[in-house]
Amino acid sequence: MTLILTRSTIRELLADQVEEVEAAVARAHRDLTLGAAVLPAPPALRLPGSPDTFLAMAAASAPDGLAVVKLLADLPGNRDRGLPVQRSAVLATDTDTGACRALLDGAELTRVRTAAATAVATRALARADAATLGLVGTGPLARAHVRALLPGRPYQQVVLWGRTQPAAHDLAAWISADLGVPAKVLDGPRAVTEACDVLCTLTPSREPLVRGAWLTPGQHINAVGAPPRPDHRELDTEAMRRCRIVVDAYDTARTKSGEVLIPLAEGALREDDFRTELGDVLAGTAPGRTADTDLTLFDSVGVGLQDLAVTRLLTDLAERRGLGTHVDLGA
Structure with a gap:
């Protein structure tokens, strides 16, 4: 049956x-x-x-x-x-x-497993004292992520931005009321990026929304929202170049992730720069974060x-x- x-x-x-x-x-x-x-x-x-x-x-x-x-x-x-x-x-x-x-x-x-993978990566790669969670994007994937990321973690606040302001304010109100963590809407991706310790990008963007110049040593970034197409990405080349990259699966990222394929074509990344898989970090066969000043990034394409x-x-x-x-x- x-x-x-x-x-x-x-x-x-x-x-x-x-x-x-x-x-x-x-x-x-x-x-x-x-x-x-x-x-x-x-x-x-x-x-x-x-x-x-x-x-x-x-x-x-x-x-x-x-x-x-x-x-x-x-x-x-x-x-x-x-x-x-x-x-x-x-x-x-x-x-x-x-x-x-x-x-x-x-x-x-798909929404729940994607958020769970982000939670796994964040637990493995973010600093233990990360206090502010940032969200770029406010759709259903964002709600799934806060459900997965907030429980049992010491976040003191959530900062967020979305293209639709009413949706952003609704999400902030829900996080504050239902999950008990103060949340506020900021005026753009840059403000969110500069204010947070852990950043999740959760939009189907084709063009970068987050710039490498905005990143601060010690941050952890989860690049999640871009669809599995080699010409879509949420982070620019400089952001990818500055980070220690961990992928969900190398073979999938090598064919589907615009986040790594565009910088690779530009010569800003080498294939060895994104060979480390999440399972390697979890199993202890490859390093993830090695210092509090590392910039770490989980490139989440989503896998079967x-x-x-x-x-x-x-x-x-x-x-x-x-x-x-x-x-x-x-x-």
Whole structure:
């Protein structure tokens, strides 16, 4: 039987699982470094004459007993239709029997696992005394990030900016009221960057919003929002050049991340500058932060292994709680 999980069911299942999701994503990255998981770079499928891209994000894990493919559709024209630019669904197969174990909507899963990866990277790379969290971008991804980053961490305030001022003020009010951390809206990306210890960029920008000249030694930056396209980025070349870079997966970053590919083409970065993966830092096989004055950066493109880790968690939770719909695809 195949378990089908809708977006609303996934949201219900993950509502109280912040720490568990972070732990699952961290373990998946360590498994990759230790050779217990497989993560190929996703192929990009493009129809002739179309800006649309379809990515098949695959991964397999021996510890989790799953092989997973998330089909991600990145459709810029959907913005004019009032539809999400990115849509996805996840198919999970049992590695022992080959049976289709689950089919899941990808939207909520993707937001939560992306925020969890940022939380894992921030815990590994940011200074222990980081007190101010900065957000550039105020959409659903920003809300997922503050849910993942604030609990159990010593942030004293959140500073943020978004292109839509009402949305920015709504987010600040929600953070202050619901999460108990003072939050305020600043007047631009530069003000946020210069005011924070940990910065998360969470926009689908094509052109850089954050400049390297604004960065301060000791900061940690999470570059998260740009879609997996080699011509999109939120940070300029100088920002990338100044930072110690950690990627979620080298093969994926090497083909999909404008953050590293544009500086690489310009000669400002070498491939060795972004070979360190998050799993390497977690497993202790490569350094992350080496001094309080380091500028560290997590380049988050998003990978199928993160989807797999959260899919495993979700299917186990759904079975225990009796949620979801079971369908016999072979009937």
